Amino acid sequence: EAGVTQFPSHSVIEKGQTVTLRCDPISGHDNLYWYRRVMGKEIKFLLHFVKESKQDESGMPNNRFLAERTGGTYSTLKVQPAELEDSGVYFCASSPFRGVTDTQYFGPGTRLTVL
Amino acid sequence: AQSVTQLGSHVSVSEGALVLLRCNYSSSVPPYLFWYVQYPNQGLQLLLKYTSAATLVKGINGFEAEFKKSETSFHLTKPSAHMSDAAEYFCAARVGSSNTGKLIFGQGTTLQVKP
Numbered sequence: 001e002a003g004v005t006q007f008p009s010h011s012v013i014e015k016g017q018t019v020t021l022r023c024d025p026i027s028g029h030d031n032l033y034w035y036r037r038v039m040g041k042e043i044k045f046l047l048h049f050v051k052e053s054k055q056d057e058s059g060m061p062n063n064r065f066l067a068e069r070t071g072g073t074y075s076t077l078k079v080q081p082a083e084l085e086d087s088g089v090y091f092c093a094s095s096p097f098r099g100v101t102d103t104q105y106f107g108p109g110t111r112l113t114v115l
Numbered sequence: 116a117q118s119v120t121q122l123g124s125h126v127s128v129s130e131g132a133l134v135l136l137r138c139n140y141s142s143s144v145p146p147y148l149f150w151y152v153q154y155p156n157q158g159l160q161l162l163l164k165y166t167s168a169a170t171l172v173k174g175i176n177g178f179e180a181e182f183k184k185s186e187t188s189f190h191l192t193k194p195s196a197h198m199s200d201a202a203e204y205f206c207a208a209r210v211g212s213s214n215t216g217k218l219i220f221g222q223g224t225t226l227q228v229k230p
Contacts, residue, residue, distance in 0.1 A: 004158060031216055042119075043205065045217035056217060091159070095216065101147050101166040101209075104218065106159035 002026070004107035006092050012113045018080040021110045025074070025094030031055075032075050033095075033104060034067060038088040046090075049075060082114045117142040119208050121221035129229050134193040136224050138180075138206030141187065146208035148189040149218065150180055153203045162204075165189060176200070201228045 005024045013019050025032045034046040046065070047057040051072035060067070064083070069075040079086050089111050093104040122137040140146055147166060151159040163174025170182045180191045189206060203225045207218040 033216060033218075035218075035220075042222045043207075043218075043220040045219070048216050059217065093159075101164060102216075103149075103161050103164065104216070105161075106151070108156060108158045 004092055004094050004105050006090075006107040006110050008110060009108065010111045010113075012115065013082055014115050015084055016081045018078065019082055019112060021077045021079075021090050021112070023075045023077070023092030023094075023107060025092070026096075026105055029094035029096050029105075030072065031095045031097070031104075032069060033093040034075070034077055035091040035093065036088050037091065037109075038085070043091065046077075079112075082112075084114050087112055087114045117146065117208060117219050119206050119219055119221040121204075121206050121224050123224055124222060125225045125227065127227040127229060128196045130198055131195050134178075134191070134196045134200065134226065136191040136204050136206075136226065138189045138191065138221055139187050140189065140206075140208050142208065148180075148182065149207045149209075150174065150178070150189075150191050151205045151207060153205065155202075159205060162191070196226075196228045198228050198230065201226055 007022045030051050032049040035043050037043045045059040048055045049069045052069050066078045089109040091109045093106045095102050095104045118141045120139045149164045150162040152162050153159045162178050163172045165182045173179045178193045203223050205223050206221040
């Protein structure tokens with residue numbers, strides 16, 4: 001069974017440009033999560049999809065970030081326009097259920113550098 | 116507000132020595148707790164999780180953790196370190212009463228194993 005995949009693995013862009021990150025969850029997992037780790041800080045929650053619906057987007061930093069999950073399969077996270085403070089590693093995770101003890105399976109992350 | 120604290124951003128042990136990685140949580144409601152490990156260029160992998168069934172939890176690769184409510188701790192241990200244990204370790208929590216699936220992470224601890 002394929003794990004969670006993320007594309008690209010690295011992205012280097014200039015301030016003001018747009019970047020789109022993609023996450024493919026494990027097949028059949030209705031729950032999809034985005035997290036971000038800024039250098040030197042802890043991993044922080046961004047948002048949670050259940051199928052195509054946003055269950056919780058309380059962690060989205062501002063309206064420059066737009067997450068979508070059309071059809072309830074893969075998800076994209078767009079940053080437009082990118083700022084320097086958006087640099088970090090963006091993780092995606094998925095789980096089949098949303099019970100409090102259910103394991104979230106993480107992808108390898110996308111390292112975003114904004115110059 | 117719930118928080119997770121990992122004491123020590125870097126821990127160094129000799130091969131064969133005891134591994135002790137510390138994690139404390141702050142919550143008005145006893146949380147569900149997880150330890151994840153991240154090897155270079157890989158996603159986070161679940162080591163073990165506390166689900167309230169037992170306070171001593173055994174995980175993969177010989178790791179275990181003990182939930183101590185009186186100390187609000189969930190420290191990770193392994194009796195004998197192996198070179199392959201070198202990685203970054205994350206403690207995370209979820210609050211049982213929440214409908215959201217979000218995990219709250221500690222800052223991470225990088226484990227170095229010296230030959």
